[in-house]
Structure formats: structure tokens, C-alpha cells
Amino acid sequence: MRTTAFSLCLLAAVAAPAAAADSFPAAGLAGLRLDSEAAFAGIYGSTLPVILVEQLGDNAEFFSVRMEAVKGRLEIKAALKPEKKKEYEERLRRHNSFLLGLFSKDSKAPETGFRIQLPGGRDAEVTLRDGNIEISGLRGKVAARSDTGSISISRxxxxxxxxxxxxxxxxxxxxxxxxxxxxxxxxxAERVAGDARVKTGTGSIGVKAIGGGADLAANTGSIRIDGVSGPLKAVSGTGSIKGETASAKVEARTNTGSIALSGLTGGAAADCGTGSVTLAWDKAPAGGAAEASADTGSISLSFPSDARLRADLSSGTGSVRSEFENFQGEGVFKVTAKAGTGSVKLVKTRN
Structure with missing residues (x-):
């Protein structure tokens, strides 16, 4: 391993062989900032007193790399060498074509990128133009962005x-x-202790075991929920919203797609343009309200048999059915459900 001398005014150009690593004393550094055009960035937690930076494979051949301390952070920038741009892109093209079966002989893709060990208590900010990011085991804030690659962050x-x-x-x-x-x-997003805010364009969203609240938005993708403890808001333009949540407050809305949520414990609002609405409560809510509407589709709401409900149910062209007596007074949960062309039913939970 090669150790590079370090000071707060460090400015070094790096052209390391594949097996070499640069070592920077972590004292005085609050974190890491990596801005790279290479194909991979792996940032991993470490108990060492230094930040280790390893360049992978062909990285030094194709990229100009600079490492320097900027305002208390180790900053790494990797830019594709202009004279190597054509060769690099051609090797990538041939490799991708091989994977698609267009070439009978393997054309190996350049192995480029960084593997970095970062001591605890330091933030990491990673930006890749065209590559995959893997981050694991860090103690500190993390910010990651990739234009055309995947991102995996854990622990x-x-x-x-x-x-x-x-x-x-x-x-x-x-x-x-x-x-x-x-x-x-x-x-x-799985096993998150805090709140989760997630949005996508045309991709789907899946959340599981969220300790806080969740604010989820998909333009044209589906949303899958498997355990949200705090308030839940889920909105999809074209896609279904399904799953289970222990949230005491739920808001779900979709233009085209069904809504099906179980495990509810409190107030809820569900609005569906084209599609059905199915909501199920695990226990009788002590108070609050639920509202459900569907322009084209049915509505089904289920509660435990001991729930005290006051219901206002209606449908333009469909049937309406309730298995509950309407209660009045304090401690009553108000239910409003309105369908345009589908049926509406309020039923007792079937064990």
C-alpha cells in the first residue's frame, strides 16, 4: 500500500497502478466528496484512522484523478482523458454488444472506478455520470447520485x-x-428507522418496515407498502397502491389503478379515478374519519365487528350495502364512501 503525505492544503494528481491505494489521515476531515465519470464507486465503513482510496483496474489509464482537501473534506475528481475518450467508449460499446449476443468473442469492458474505506463519523457525497454506486457500513450523512447507473445503500x-x-x-x-x-x-426502501420520502417517474416504489412516516409519489408506477408506522401518503398517476400499514393516518390517491390497504388503525382518505378501493382496519378506531371515493370502480371497507361507525354510503349506478348499525354521539368513527359506477359495501372483518 502506498501512503500519500497529507495536509489541509493537499493537492495531488494520482496515477496509481491497479493494486495501489492512497492513504489519508482521517483527523481533520469531516467527510468525502467523490465526483467521477468512472464506472463504479464503492464506499465502505472502516475502523481505520485513515481514508483508503483504491483505484480499480484500468482507472489510471483512462481517467485523470485529483485528490485534495477542500473545506475539511477529502475531494476526489475523476475525469475521462480526452485522448482516451474514443477508445473507452468503443470498448464499452463492444462489450455491451457482446452481452447482447452481437459478437461471438468477448470484448472486455474497462474496469474503472474507486473502492474507498471511510472511517465512522464522516459524511459521504458521491456523484457518478455513468456508473454504479455501492455504499455500506457508514456512520454519517450520505448523498449519492448516478445518471445512468444503479445505487445500493445499506447499513x-x-x-x-x-x-x-x-x-x-x-x-x-x-x-x-x-x-x-x-x-x-x-x-x-427497507428497514428504515426514520421517515421515508420517495418519488419516481416511470418506475415502481416499494417500502418495507418504515419506522417513521412515508411520503410516496410515482408518476406512472405502482406503489407497494409493507409496514409503515407513521403517517402515510401515497400518490400514483397510473399504477396501483397496495399493501399493509399500521399508520394511524393514511392518504392514498391514484388516477388509474386500484387501491388496496390493510392493517389500518385510524383515519384514512382514498381517492381512485379508474379502479377499486379496498380498505381494511385491524382494530376498531377510537375516533376520526375515513373517506373513500371511486369514479369508476367499487369500494369495500371492512372493520372489526365492535367498531362504532356512522356511515354515509352512496353510488351512482351500483349497489350499496352495510353490515353495521349507524351510531351517533361521541367516540364514533365517521365513514363516507361514494362510487360513480361501482358498488359500495361496509362489512365486518372475516376471521
Missing amino acids: VTGAVEAAARTGKLEVSDIEGPVALEGGTSSVS
């Missing part, structure tokens, strides 16, 4: 912000809030 203690325009975005085991933005691929 982080701290807030996470990430955006992937065309690749998958996956986060898991996060001790803090997350803010995620996807483009054309799926976005998933």
Missing part, C-alpha cells in the same frame, strides 16, 4: 439522500430518514 447510521435517473435505487437498514428519487427504474 448506514445517518440521513440518506439518493437519486438514480435510469438505474435501480435500493436502500436498507438505515438508522435515519431517507429521501430517494428514481427515474425509469424501481426504488425500494
